[in-house]
Amino acid sequence: MAVQSLGIPLLLLAVLAGGGQSANILGLFTSLSPSHLVIQMSMAKILAESEHNVTVVTALKPPLLHPSINHIQVPLDEADGKSFGALVAGMAKRDTGNAVISMLLAMGSMKPLFAKMEDVLRHQRVKDLYEHSDNHFDLVILGYFMNSLQLSLAHKLKAPQIVALSNPPAMLGTVLGNPSEISYVPAMNVVVEKGQTMTICKRFENLLAFVGHWIFTLLIEQNNDNIYKDLYGDDPSMPRYEDLHKNISLIFFASHGISEGPIRPNVPGVIEIGGIQVKDKPDPLPKDIADFLNGATESHGAILLSLGSNVKAAHIKPDTVQKMFNVISKLKQKVIWKWDDLENTPGISENILYAKWLPQDDILAHPKIKLFITHAGKGGVTEAQYHGKPMLALPVFGDQPGNADAMVSQGFGLSLNLLALEEQTFREAILGIMENPKYNQAVKAFSSLYRDRPLSARQTLLYWVDYVIRHHGAPHLQSPVVHMSFIAAHNLDIYAILLALLYISFWISKRLLSVIWRKLSSKGDTKKKSSHLKHKNKKLKKHKNQ
Numbered sequence: 001m002a003v004q005s006l007g008i009p010l011l012l013l014a015v016l017a018g019g020g021q022s023a024n025i026l027g028l029f030t031s032l033s034p035s036h037l038v039i040q041m042s043m044a045k046i047l048a049e050s051e052h053n054v055t056v057v058t059a060l061k062p063p064l065l066h067p068s069i070n071h072i073q074v075p076l077d078e079a080d081g082k083s084f085g086a087l088v089a090g091m092a093k094r095d096t097g098n099a100v101i102s103m104l105l106a107m108g109s110m111k112p113l114f115a116k117m118e119d120v121l122r123h124q125r126v127k128d129l130y131e132h133s134d135n136h137f138d139l140v141i142l143g144y145f146m147n148s149l150q151l152s153l154a155h156k157l158k159a160p161q162i163v164a165l166s167n168p169p170a171m172l173g174t175v176l177g178n179p180s181e182i183s184y185v186p187a188m189n190v191v192v193e194k195g196q197t198m199t200i201c202k203r204f205e206n207l208l209a210f211v212g213h214w215i216f217t218l219l220i221e222q223n224n225d226n227i228y229k230d231l232y233g234d235d236p237s238m239p240r241y242e243d244l245h246k247n248i249s250l251i252f253f254a255s256h257g258i259s260e261g262p263i264r265p266n267v268p269g270v271i272e273i274g275g276i277q278v279k280d281k282p283d284p285l286p287k288d289i290a291d292f293l294n295g296a297t298e299s300h301g302a303i304l305l306s307l308g309s310n311v312k313a314a315h316i317k318p319d320t321v322q323k324m325f326n327v328i329s330k331l332k333q334k335v336i337w338k339w340d341d342l343e344n345t346p347g348i349s350e351n352i353l354y355a356k357w358l359p360q361d362d363i364l365a366h367p368k369i370k371l372f373i374t375h376a377g378k379g380g381v382t383e384a385q386y387h388g389k390p391m392l393a394l395p396v397f398g399d400q401p402g403n404a405d406a407m408v409s410q411g412f413g414l415s416l417n418l419l420a421l422e423e424q425t426f427r428e429a430i431l432g433i434m435e436n437p438k439y440n441q442a443v444k445a446f447s448s449l450y451r452d453r454p455l456s457a458r459q460t461l462l463y464w465v466d467y468v469i470r471h472h473g474a475p476h477l478q479s480p481v482v483h484m485s486f487i488a489a490h491n492l493d494i495y496a497i498l499l500a501l502l503y504i505s506f507w508i509s510k511r512l513l514s515v516i517w518r519k520l521s522s523k524g525d526t527k528k529k530s531s532h533l534k535h536k537n538k539k540l541k542k543h544k545n546q
């Protein structure tokens with residue numbers, strides 16, 4: 001008795017002092033899009049750094065891997081990875097109508113993608129996760145990529161589920177009962193200028209895009225359902241496919257609506273962690289880079305030039321590289337240039353530091369950096385926006401032109417075609433951005449809104465992960481809509497009943513009126529008739545009397 005009463009407060013104390021305890025977390029990050037994987041692996045890293053035991057399953061080779069993360073890779077050969085990458089990039093284009101149509105057309109070529117998702121679930125190392133009874137998971141995080149099917153693993157493991165999406169809450173939010181509000185919330189790929197309401201044409205376009213995505217989702221779910229039945233058709237412990245998503249505790253979206261828009265209503269299960277891949281506080285820079293930047297003058301500052309890891313030095317025409325060097329070597333600014341082949345640099349100049357590998361996020365955080373020349377990969381653009389640095393985009397392929405256009409339309413910089421780069425336009429663009437304060441002001445204003453949050457993206461992630469683990473799921477957060485049919489959720493049955501009542505009362509009144517009418521008019525008739533008869537009788541009597 002004494003032990004018991006002492007034991008509970010002690011346990012409570014331990015829990016309170018420890019904050020979140022270490023939990024076993026499984027991340028299913030089988031997306032075939034490298035940019036999604038960057039965000040998902042950043043989440044895994046943050047969770048691992050805060051003492052959680054994190055296991056991740058990936059199809060692609062992860063771009064960053066914290067040493068304490070247990071990694072299971074379901075192999076995907078490089079050629080497959082490349083062709084999926086192109087498919088994904090094509091779908092990510094910002095150009096509205098075409099994006100929806102190309103998504104629908106791409107359905108045919110997505111068979112291998114679904115086969116891949118099935119491979120993951122059939123893979124022995126993945127099956128081992130639930131077939132070994134000594135494995136225990138407190139949480140499963142599914143990186144969403146048309147793979148809701150893989151939620152089956154969470155059911156096998158009897159663990160609470162969180163979904164993570166590398167986009168804003170457009171379509172997927174409806175899984176949580178998030179309202180669609182298509183008259184003012186743009187569907188995916190629909191662009192509405194900031195501060196504008198949709199014109200009637202825009203609303204029509206939005207409706208079409210919404211319906212297009214809806215059909216796309218329906219087709220995907222049909223595919224998922226078929227595979228699911230194939231895999232678990234004879235397993236009575238598994239829920240029906242359409243009930244699979246009804247236990248999702250919450251969804252992490254890689255967005256921040258307040259600063260990025262659109263402003264829209266969200267259910268409590270929508271948690272935004274946009275910018276999760278950017279560190280709250282930069283790490284110290286390597287000494288050579290720090291010294292180089294400190295050597296830059298306050299008035300001129302420095303420039304970071306990085307064309308990403310996919311555009312290898314060898315891919316750029318030597319001619320273009322020479323033009324870039326000619327311009328950059330004559331600038332008054334110090335320039336850090338990401339360059340793979342340090343044996344063969346574009347040329348030696350006092351103001352240029354070449355580096356094969358760069359802590360890009362930490363460099364962008366440095367106050368001396370005044371401009372970021374970038375290939376406009378999603379990650380780099382997000383980091384520069386976070387740190388409030390204007391950009392000159394030199395996009396090449398995939399989602400880069402779309403990212404560059406979005407960045408330019410927000411007023412954060414300019415964009416040039418790398419493949420047709422000329423010395424004069426390059427120089428004018430660099431100087432134009434550095435000398436006109438409007439770019440700097442626009443991106444700084446965005447940055448201050450983007451960072452102004454009650455909890456940083458990192459803290460938000462940790463808080464909600466611990467919350468779901470603490471409460472063994474979060475069914476109390478759920479919108480009741482999740483458990484309602486389409487008809488009930490839209491009150492269609494009530495409208496049908498009201499319509500029927502209206503019709504019936506109309507019909508009854510009509511009937512009643514016509515009966516009354518007939519009664520009235522027939523009374524008139526009988527009166528007439530009877531007076532007519534009386535008349536006749538009188539006549540007859542008269543006749544008889546005569």
Ligand SMILES: *[C@@H]1O[C@H](CO)[C@@H](O)[C@H](O)[C@H]1NC(C)=O
Nearest residue numbers: 024053054055070135136137
């Ligand atoms: C971490 O998770 C893995 C995978 O479930 C498990 O094998 C391992 O025992 C766990 N480690 C700890 C310390 O709990």
Ligand SMILES: *[C@@H]1O[C@H](CO)[C@@H](O)[C@H](O)[C@H]1NC(C)=O
Nearest residue numbers: 155239243244246247472473
């Ligand atoms: C959802 O989770 C609860 C417990 O958290 C469980 O009782 C229920 O069966 C689950 N529903 C489905 C459809 O798996």
